Amino acid sequence: VATSPKFMQYFDSWISFQQKTSFHRTQTMDFKNGYAFFRLPREGVGGETLFANQLSQDELDDLCTKGATLTYGQVKRPAPSRFTPAFVAYDKKVLKFDAYFMEEVAISPEEHYRIRHVCLYYYLEDDSMCIIEPKVKNSGLFQGKLMRRHRVPKNEHGDYYHWKDLNLGIDLTIYGRTYRLVNCDPFTKVFLESQGIEVNPPEELVSDPYTEQRRMPVQKPIVPASPDPFRQFLAYDTKVLRFYAIWDDTNCAFGDHHPCIIHYFLADDTVEVREVHKRNDGRDPFPVLMRRQRLPKVFADKNKNFPSCVLEITDHEVQEWYSPKDFAIGKTVTLLGRTFLIYDCDKFTQDFYREKYGITDFQPVDVNKKPLEKVPQVIPPYNGFGIPEDSLQNCLSLFPKPPRKDIVKMLENNLKVLRYQVALESPVPEDKNRRFILSYFLSDDTIGIYEPPVRNSGIPGGKYLKRTKVTKPGSTPENPIYYEPSDFTIGSTIEVFGHRFIITDADEYVLNYLERNAESFPAATVQSIRDHFLPRKMVVETTSSGIPKKDLDDLIVEVQKELKLQEPFNTRQFHEAFHHFDKEGSGFLDKPRFLNICDRFNVPTSTILLTKLIDYCSCDEDKVNYRD
Numbered sequence: 001v002a003t004s005p006k007f008m009q010y011f012d013s014w015i016s017f018q019q020k021t022s023f024h025r026t027q028t029m030d031f032k033n034g035y036a037f038f039r040l041p042r043e044g045v046g047g048e049t050l051f052a053n054q055l056s057q058d059e060l061d062d063l064c065t066k067g068a069t070l071t072y073g074q075v076k077r078p079a080p081s082r083f084t085p086a087f088v089a090y091d092k093k094v095l096k097f098d099a100y101f102m103e104e105v106a107i108s109p110e111e112h113y114r115i116r117h118v119c120l121y122y123y124l125e126d127d128s129m130c131i132i133e134p135k136v137k138n139s140g141l142f143q144g145k146l147m148r149r150h151r152v153p154k155n156e157h158g159d160y161y162h163w164k165d166l167n168l169g170i171d172l173t174i175y176g177r178t179y180r181l182v183n184c185d186p187f188t189k190v191f192l193e194s195q196g197i198e199v200n201p202p203e204e205l206v207s208d209p210y211t212e213q214r215r216m217p218v219q220k221p222i223v224p225a226s227p228d229p230f231r232q233f234l235a236y237d238t239k240v241l242r243f244y245a246i247w248d249d250t251n252c253a254f255g256d257h258h259p260c261i262i263h264y265f266l267a268d269d270t271v272e273v274r275e276v277h278k279r280n281d282g283r284d285p286f287p288v289l290m291r292r293q294r295l296p297k298v299f300a301d302k303n304k305n306f307p308s309c310v311l312e313i314t315d316h317e318v319q320e321w322y323s324p325k326d327f328a329i330g331k332t333v334t335l336l337g338r339t340f341l342i343y344d345c346d347k348f349t350q351d352f353y354r355e356k357y358g359i360t361d362f363q364p365v366d367v368n369k370k371p372l373e374k375v376p377q378v379i380p381p382y383n384g385f386g387i388p389e390d391s392l393q394n395c396l397s398l399f400p401k402p403p404r405k406d407i408v409k410m411l412e413n414n415l416k417v418l419r420y421q422v423a424l425e426s427p428v429p430e431d432k433n434r435r436f437i438l439s440y441f442l443s444d445d446t447i448g449i450y451e452p453p454v455r456n457s458g459i460p461g462g463k464y465l466k467r468t469k470v471t472k473p474g475s476t477p478e479n480p481i482y483y484e485p486s487d488f489t490i491g492s493t494i495e496v497f498g499h500r501f502i503i504t505d506a507d508e509y510v511l512n513y514l515e516r517n518a519e520s521f522p523a524a525t526v527q528s529i530r531d532h533f534l535p536r537k538m539v540v541e542t543t544s545s546g547i548p549k550k551d552l553d554d555l556i557v558e559v560q561k562e563l564k565l566q567e568p569f570n571t572r573q574f575h576e577a578f579h580h581f582d583k584e585g586s587g588f589l590d591k592p593r594f595l596n597i598c599d600r601f602n603v604p605t606s607t608i609l610l611t612k613l614i615d616y617c618s619c620d621e622d623k624v625n626y627r628d
Helices: 005-019 057-065 186-194 209-215 231-236 347-356 388-396 407-412 508-516 523-546 549-565 571-581 591-600 608-616
Strands: 029-032 035-038 094-104 113-123 128-133 144-150 171-174 177-184 240-248 257-265 270-275 288-293 296-299 318-321 332-335 338-345 417-425 435-441 446-451 462-468 493-496 499-506 588-590 623-625
Touching: 094 186, 113 144, 113 177, 113 209, 240 347, 257 288, 257 338, 417 508, 435 462, 435 499, 499 508, 499 523, 508 523, 571 591, 588 591
Parallel strands: none
Antiparallel strands: 029 035, 094 113, 094 177, 113 128, 128 144, 171 177, 240 257, 240 338, 257 270, 270 288, 296 318, 332 338, 417 435, 417 499, 435 446, 446 462, 493 499, 588 623
């Protein structure tokens, strides 16, 4: 054994193994052009050289034993069939059988047994079964799933029912109950036949005799010729006449028309009254106004001194009771002291009266309330407090709201104000020299009047009229007409709450605004403002053309110095004299009158500087602009 070739080969391998000092595996991953790839190892474990084309002894033995073939390599054998478990192959595949079983009934005299129809389901995926009985309405039986899904034992030896045990026309005993399989669905029949089972012909499903007896029409009993006390109850049970009526309770305090429904029960001639409630009607939710009872129509003669109201009414105390002939559409009936007007009835009631009494007219009575005539609201006269629109809101609502404003107009005309100088028209001498500033706010068409304070005049200046809307004379509170910018012309009279003002002057912004929006104002208004400002423009043009502004300012300074050398005089009285003689408020005076006023205040008009200044301020030979 020690000299055999195989032993020597193993011995040489052991010796080389003992001489090895490195036992790591050779690297098989390499990189080329930046990509990693797999290559065959060139060295074995311990650095031993490996030959790429060297075959092992086993591979050489296989080559010797195999014969030459026309194909490269061994012949490929077909792969074995793939195994599929039963729960996958038969998933959602169920066998359905129609069956029935007989159940004994020992406590009923009408039936001794009953037939109950069921459906038997067999699930092929796990060989389980369940039994379900279709539910029948009002059957009184516990129906539905009679047996839950599970594997059903077949015998005492531990065997279970298999689909091979199922067929048509056989009896299947499950937990002591015998089921007769009579039919199946097409899938069940095809499956059993594909498995080599001969399916028996289907049988008819046996019906329940008691159920068939109930389905047969009930024979009406023959009514005897003699009067039967229960005939009315049996003939008219559950038959009720329904009338729609109105209970008029307006004679009482807080009374109203109450809609009601009158029920007349034909079985025992009783009457019930129910009140129809509407949502949020404010009444207690008691539907029954009168409980079901027989209502007397005519009482018999009785002793009036005996208090019979606390006792029950008997038959001998009533001469006549209410009957169906006492109710009809359009009739008024009094039930226990309440008066009801019948205005309609239902279809069954109409058919009853048509068959029994021959009445064909069932036209309903219109009981809808006629709409009240709308009384026109009378707006009281304007009391002078606030603006008319604001005061009108107190007449339209209990909680007045502020009148709506034109927001677009307010945004477009914000901070736009037209200012005019007005004089008060008054027979009082002290009011003739009073001057006011009238401001018209374009954003909301309001007017404010301000009086500049004048010292030692005895009249305190300040706000004369708070900002408000002012109506024109002759307008009514129902249709107020307010002042507009087109109404303000030079010389026109404005009446403000009984005070009359005359427009004497205007701001230059008024002229600019009217010229920019000339299409929105009358031509007469624009022309009036233009004519008023024409003399001022002529003076400015004359002054600017005759002498430069710097020279004019120097001339004014020299005149002021010369006047300071003269005797002092009251400048305020000097200006008031000019305004007093300027009746129109144009800012111009006749030249002789202007010189006369200057002489009264000892102003030396004969000097060269003053004469030159007066010439520059004159628009023509007769007019002098005293404001410049």
